[in-house]
Amino acid sequence: MSFLPYAAATLILLTGLYGVVTSRNLVHLVVCLTVAQSSTYVLLLAIGYRNRATAPIFSDVPRGTRAVDPVVQALTLTDIVVGVAVAALLLALAIDVQKKTGTLDPDELRTMHG
């Protein structure tokens, strides 16, 4: 198998992390986090991929048809669900931050340090 999907997943992860590290806006930060998360989708789907294979749904295809790995697809789906929950929670927190402090810049939200 080609190494390209792995390289793509790594690149997406690093891009997302770079965004999280340099972000000056909490909404932007949450989006960058979901970008980083999507690297795991790419990786998982690439691991389960087979050439000339169909989706793993066996109701209307002849027996013995090649199918891609359903396990990684289940993992990806679970991961997406979890990711949505976390992103929703973080965005709700971002709304509260804006309401309480009037800013979305994480650097200005420093009540604790040292």
Place this chain on the structure above:
Amino acid sequence: MHVLVPLAVAVPLLAAAAIAAANQRMRPGVDDGVAIAAAAATAALCMLLVLRTGNRPVDVFFGGWRPRGGVALGIAFSVEPLSASLAALAAVLTAAALVFAWRSFADAGSLFHVLMLVFLAGMVAFALAGDLFTMFVFFELMGVAAFALTAYRSDSPGPLQGALNFAVTNSIAAFLILTGIGLLYGRTGALNLAQVGEALAHRRSDGLVVVAFCLLVVGFLVKAGVVPFHFWLSDAYAVAPIPVCVLLSGAMSDLGIHGIARVYWDVFSGPLAPHAEAVRLTLVVLGVASALVGAAMSFLEAGLKRMLAFVTISNAGVFLAGTALLTPRAFAGTSISVVAQGCLRGAIFLVLGTVVHRLERGDELTLHGRARPYVVTGAVFGLAVLGLAGLPPFGPFLGSALVTDAARRLGDGWLPPLVAAAVALSSASLLRAGGRVFLGLGTRDDPLLTRAQEEASAEEPETPVSGRPPLALTPAGALVAVGLALGVVPAVATHARVAAARFENRPAYAAEVLHGRKPAPAPRLEGYRPPAAGWAYGATSTAGALALAALGLYRPRLPLGLRRVAGRALGPPVAVLRTVHSGVVGDYVTWLAFGAAALGGIFVLTLR
């Protein structure tokens, strides 16, 4: 027997669902009662599992998908005494925290109880999970519940900052874990811990194995709050409500270390066996660094909750060092310490919670002498802290005696003194705070200490005061009693050693899970008597804690010259330590990436 395992997760989840469904339609107090009953039932189930899995671990495959021909497709729980005892710890702490919170978290309906029970279910299932993906799912579930609970007081910026930092760093940790799991699945086609371990066992370690190991370890280290992945922890624990802190500090941090032990022994111990020395050295050094940094930061802190957060970091470092010695004796000792110290730290949080609540301040200097009337509270606090410091015969003494013993047998005699120093320093900060708050000792002001934010400390304001104090002290006292009992009951050490030897025997575990082969009967072990080195460790760390606490209280009485020299020597490193705890999530993620890259580099160089 088998039906108990799913029940331990289903009971808190179903109770949470029932409370959420009946939200607002119950008489006040009913939700508390149901939640406490569910947590107590979970605790009873988990304790039963600890007792009943001693001779043979229990493997549960949901839906009856048992392994055939060495292939395990089903979702698995794999229960042995050590993981079940962590689950029991989580359940006991939840019950104690809910009793403490009795009727004081009603402002969000019953949602607080729902989240606490979901958090508990996540922790129990994570501890018992027998395959990688189940571990990941419940790692995330406990994470999401914990993020929301940390932000419970979302009307001030502090909890929002703490919860954001917590959620962002821990989500990235989860991505790394999932990536590691994906790589392992791609290599072995399996998710079951035993099957992955079996598939990797007969090959040499290579790049993929090392990268997957690094990703999983880093993910769990973030959860455990080990240096340099610990920054989120002090922010989150400082702002979470007290009952949540009890769970975060008492159980969740330790589950991170447990995750590392689980994946190392069940999955990677085959291919990495020739490199065990490198794994040991790297993780022990990381643990000791964490123990020392956490201890130093706790000593510089006047805010009580943040101080306890740094104590948690320090203790987690000690646990990592003990686990990373990779011998059954050290792991048995660490497991005893984890449960005992989890109970004691929970008790300390509850005691401080009552003080903070009654006096409406959470800063050691502001509270100077103001808790003098609370004699019983102070006594419980003192006992819990001394137990944490390693005073015989509390559980942590027994645990650290076993670890000391194991380190000396390995020829790592340098480790126990360093760990004792870290434990003494972190316990000393708590003793110093107790001396100031409960006894009015020492100075009223100390420019060295970081003060707590007053808006963050004036918390839990709408709680009804009447009838609270006895309710709060009973669970704290009970937790201290558990911490003591673990060191006193004679069978604990023997059972822990047998369980640890099983835990670290990968081939037997794989045969048991995949082929249903009964493990060999446990060897007869004699009752454990701590050796002289163990007593020396306990005496040193306890006496050191008392001496350092006195130093913290009466520092200004030292001769001026001595203070100048100390200031010049310690000033710069202290300033650096303070600066890196910046409170900005971007910095924390940078540290996470740097730490992961550094650890990965070390592993790539040493583990192939």
